[in-house]
Amino acid sequence: MSSNQNNSRLLLDKKIKRRELMLGAGRTAVSAAVATTALAGIQATAQAQGESQPALSAADMSARRTFMEGMVDKYLASVVAHDPGLCPLTENVVFVENNQPIPVGEAGWRTINRIGSYKHYFCDFEMNQVGLIANVYEHDSGCVYVLRLKLEDDKISEIDQWISRDPNGAENYEKLGAPDPIWLEPIPLAQRQSREALMMNAHIYFQALERNDGTGIYPFRDDCERIEHARKTVSQKDNSGYGHSDATTKFVTMPAKAQYEFGLMAFVTKIRDRLAPVIDVERGAVMGQGTYDFDGALTNIHFIKDNVDWAIAPYFRTARSHTATEAFKVINGSFRYIEMTFIEVPYGTRQHWLGKPMTVALTYEPTRPKPKPVKADTHETLVALNQQVLEAIINDCPCHLPLAENARYTENGVLVQPGSGGLWKTIKGLRKFSVHLADPGTQQAAWFGTLDENGLFAAIAMRLKVKDGYISEIETIIARPEAMGQRGELKAATNTMFQAPYLADVDQDAFEAVPAVLQTAVPSERAAIERALENYHRAIARRDASLASFSDDCIRRENGINACDNPNGPQFSEAQPDLRFYAGDLATEINRGYLTQLTKAREHRTWVVDERQGLALDLCIFDNAAAATTVNLAGVGEAKVPRSFLTPWTDLHAALYKVEDGKIAHIEDLNRRVPYGQKSGWTA
Secondary structure, eight states: OOHHHHHHHHHHHTTOOHHHHHHOSOHHHHHHHHHTTTTHHHHHHHHHHOOOOOOOOHHHHHHHHHHHHHHHHHHHHHHHTTOGGGSOEEEEEEEEETTEEOOTTSTHHHHEEEEEEEEEEEEETTTTEEEEEEEEEETTEEEEEEEEEEEETTEEEEEEEEEEOOHHHHHHHHHHOSOOHHHHSOOOGGGOOOHHHHHHHHHHHHHHHTTOOSOSOOOEEEEEEEEETTEEOSSOSOOOSBTTBSTTTOGGGSOHHHHHHHTGGGGOOEEEEEEEEEEEGGGTEEEEEEEEEEOSOOOEEEETTTTEEEEOOGGGGSOEEEEEEEEEEEETTEEEEEEEEEEEESTTOOOSOOOSOOSSOOOOSOOOOOOOOOOOSSHHHHHHHHHHHHHHHHTTOGGGSOEEEEEEEEETTEEOOTTSSTHHHHEEEEEEEEEEEEETTTTEEEEEEEEEETTEEEEEEEEEEEETTEEEEEEEEEEOOOGGGSSSOTTTOOSOTTOOOOSSOOOGGGGSSOOHHHHSOOOOOHHHHHHHHHHHHHHHHHTOGGGSOEEEEEEEEETTEEOSSOTTOOEEETTEEEEETTOSOHHHHHHHOHHHHHEEEEEEEEEEEETTTTEEEEEEEEEEOOOOSEEEETTTEEEEOOGGGSSOEEEEEEEEEEEETTEEEEEEEEEEEESTTOOOSSOO
16 A cells, blocks of 8 residues: 555544545644645645745735736746746746756747747745646647746746647647636635645545546536646547547546546556645645656456446556646535646656655565576676566566666666566567677676567667676666557557657567678677777767768668668658658768757767677767757758757667678667656766
């Protein structure tokens, strides 16, 4: 049982009446109960995010609300103008976008060119914070937008913004034009809930949704409405067009409370990093936030009452996380309106502001005996260790792995506990593509291959390191086919939602067999391999292919797609239909330099050098700031930047190289897109 479930059980055991808890005879009594039970984490977070301010009169609240909303408008104007100097910022202001701390003036500051008609404000007078849900336009493409500002001495000290690249959601918000008037109505003073009681509402909602089994506390009014990216999701006449709603579930046709009693959301593994950063006591409104984890382990739900089985959509059969903003309108302790927005992030991603950490260590599994150390001094022992790790992932059991006590494991740059989720819950077996690398000199091994993920396709690059006989590091990059779901419904899609499409989507068919050049071992000295990789990256950075050495028949593939000599590569733009990526030979593509001009490389690290086979695997991160709308290409001239480069993103590239006689003979590049500014998880 989780700590949150234990806390909720304590509340029930103490028989605190729900209405008394929600309305509270006095703020002190409610605060005491809450602070020692389920709301400790949420309350600590609110305290960490701002010092409580004195109570205001009705007139003062009105004036303060006007000022705080005006600060939001001033901030938005500075963003549209791409000029941080137009809004009052403290010297040490912290700017975070989509969980990533980045310099002020980057990301959305460069790309948002206008604000839509929908603006929903939340003002927290006690904590001096203001929130907003809105629609904005990024290079004229619609986005759903969430903002939180913390004010200190009437200057902005924290900026936390979320941009969900969802044109359909932005269009729906544009049609709404403004929040429902219910949100703006003040709660009568006699019925007004305490700040702590409103926090409890947010907690109850998240607790009810986690591992939803239909038996929780669901304080929804009969007239409760809920929108998700401005789309109504309760009590609808038609059940089609929504991922959770089909002929079996009819989810969106149900009232809100019935949806939760139905138990459909059982595949929500955990809701963590729960926050209530902005609480508008006057209006009974809460801007809540949490990260929803879907570990992908559950593939079927049996509804006991109807004796019906429901196959969970492929989207939720691969591990992923959503960082969600759930806004609540609460009247007399019950939900009247809920407004949800979210972004998808790599599984396990933490929010930047987490609040107060736990003060105890909770261990639910028995301490396992320390495994025996292993040898990692030969090519064979390292390859065997690779296979042992893969078997452990398939069996969802790291229990027999020789893991160091402080072993670090990451998936797509995010720290994950081995066995707690991610690949461990979804991988069922290996597919055909498999290349092992071993480097006894550094006691590192790597694997580049394909996996069966609950019947779906996944490609992975993995690195492990051994220290003192134990695995101290495991690093993985995972790529899945994306294009199918860019406009599809959740029931058929496995794509990452609200993400700019790749130039080269993962081509499952291209990984049916390992290219012959990678199967043939051609020994090469470490220095020659490292020099070949260094020269290749230098050639890309300088847009000069003459700096690199390639064999005459060298091919570069990205996510299985030929990234050179490919006449069917993606178009640059509709305005120049004959100009295509990947159409030239490898030297021509390097010299054109589109990637070098549009992105910035960082964190380049060689993972493993395998001298016996003449192989190497490295990682490089490319940031696309989305600042340019045109690019000058060698031999072509000026060209319009493709739409996929007009939103900020970061790509993790794990590349496998074959080096023969000091020349690169083959490049197999695996690409995974993550939020702009994300790090690899292995650098400071």
